[in-house]
Amino acid sequence: MKQWVFFMVFILIMGISGLVFSREDQERLDPSAFETPRRPGAVFSHDGHNEKAGLSDNCALCHHVYENKQLVEGESSEDKTCSDCHGLKSGPENGIPLVRAFHARCRECHFDSGKGPVLCGQCHMKE
Amino acid sequence: MNAFIGFIMGPMVWISAMIFIFGLLIKFIFIIKEVREKEQYLLSYMTVRHSLRSICAWLIPFYPRSTRLRPVYYGVSYLFHILLFVLPVFLFSHIVLMDQSLNLSWPALHDGAADILTLAVILALVFFSLRRRLEPDVRFLTSVKDHLLILMVLLPFVTGFLAYHQVFLYEWMVIAHVLSGEFLLIIIPFSRFSHMITAPLTRAYTGSEFGHVRHAKDW
Numbered sequence A: 001m002k003q004w005v006f007f008m009v010f011i012l013i014m015g016i017s018g019l020v021f022s023r024e025d026q027e028r029l030d031p032s033a034f035e036t037p038r039r040p041g042a043v044f045s046h047d048g049h050n051e052k053a054g055l056s057d058n059c060a061l062c063h064h065v066y067e068n069k070q071l072v073e074g075e076s077s078e079d080k081t082c083s084d085c086h087g088l089k090s091g092p093e094n095g096i097p098l099v100r101a102f103h104a105r106c107r108e109c110h111f112d113s114g115k116g117p118v119l120c121g122q123c124h125m126k127e
Numbered sequence B: 001m002n003a004f005i006g007f008i009m010g011p012m013v014w015i016s017a018m019i020f021i022f023g024l025l026i027k028f029i030f031i032i033k034e035v036r037e038k039e040q041y042l043l044s045y046m047t048v049r050h051s052l053r054s055i056c057a058w059l060i061p062f063y064p065r066s067t068r069l070r071p072v073y074y075g076v077s078y079l080f081h082i083l084l085f086v087l088p089v090f091l092f093s094h095i096v097l098m099d100q101s102l103n104l105s106w107p108a109l110h111d112g113a114a115d116i117l118t119l120a121v122i123l124a125l126v127f128f129s130l131r132r133r134l135e136p137d138v139r140f141l142t143s144v145k146d147h148l149l150i151l152m153v154l155l156p157f158v159t160g161f162l163a164y165h166q167v168f169l170y171e172w173m174v175i176a177h178v179l180s181g182e183f184l185l186i187i188i189p190f191s192r193f194s195h196m197i198t199a200p201l202t203r204a205y206t207g208s209e210f211g212h213v214r215h216a217k218d219w
Ligand code: HEM
Pocket: A119, A120, A121, B008, B009, B010, B013, B087, B088, B091, B093, B094, B097, B111, B114, B115, B118, B156, B157, B160, B161, B162, B163, B164, B165, B174, B177, B178, B180, B181, B182, B184, B185
């Protein structure tokens, strides 16, 4: 019984501290391209991130251009959003639906480089 | 840290799923083999019809008489077993992970609904644990191991709930969640939880003895 009381008090204190120390405002990606977003927008401060990750001169890694399903080297598409090309539902004309495109691009690199967030809530941080 | 997370959310998921599936399969084969070698006569009066009849009767909520005699316990139990299967399989986060690794996806529960159902599972487990403490004849048959097994089921639900709400120690909560989920899958074939396959076998046997031999119902 005593252990249970200690355990419950511990959980309560941790819970309250989680609520009190709320997170500072962070730049987020806009999830509105997903008609009914189910998670808070992912935290991502574009320029700061790309500088730290050494991507400042590799814009085309994310802003890529494809022609007939072939990646076009040396060209980039900063003027477009990912959702201009990646539809929501997968299909023959849409090999990589939007969620998978984002997760593949962001999460996979974080696994490969051993740095950066990989769990749902590290990117989709509670607001 | 990412390498560790990558391992427990990658290969380890498949390892534990394989132990779960093949563990149960091998257990099933061994049981049938044992019966064939040692208790051949059982098979002589087992029939498919009476086996299925009994299994189906016991799957219908409140159809068997003994379940009607204890409606609260069996009501909670039915609900719990359905949710135990439905929640992890149709949970949105789990499907997103599945889609990411296998390009496979299927309709998901609404997050808000899943959240409430998760609480229902947690309450059901607390109920089972209390019943084992408070009801004298069940208490007599209960050992520490039974409470530990309840805890093993409880952990993935509690940690999943706390992780989803990002209340505290988020990273550690997900790690605890994934590990406790995998641990649960791994111990199923080696523990009382293997009643997943042995319970239908018991029903088949009892149903056949009652139906085929005694011409009676076992529900
Ligand atoms: C049988 C074992 C498992 C059960 C019963 C289970 C159940 C749950 C439940 C109930 C939730 C919280 C739902 C809510 O409150 O809305 C959850 C969330 C989650 N589960 Fe599981 N789970 C299991 C195994 C796993 C495994 C093996 C993984 C990883 C590969 C995993 C990954 C997750 C993730 C990432 C979340 C969401 C956390 C977040 O939103 O940040 N689960 N799970």
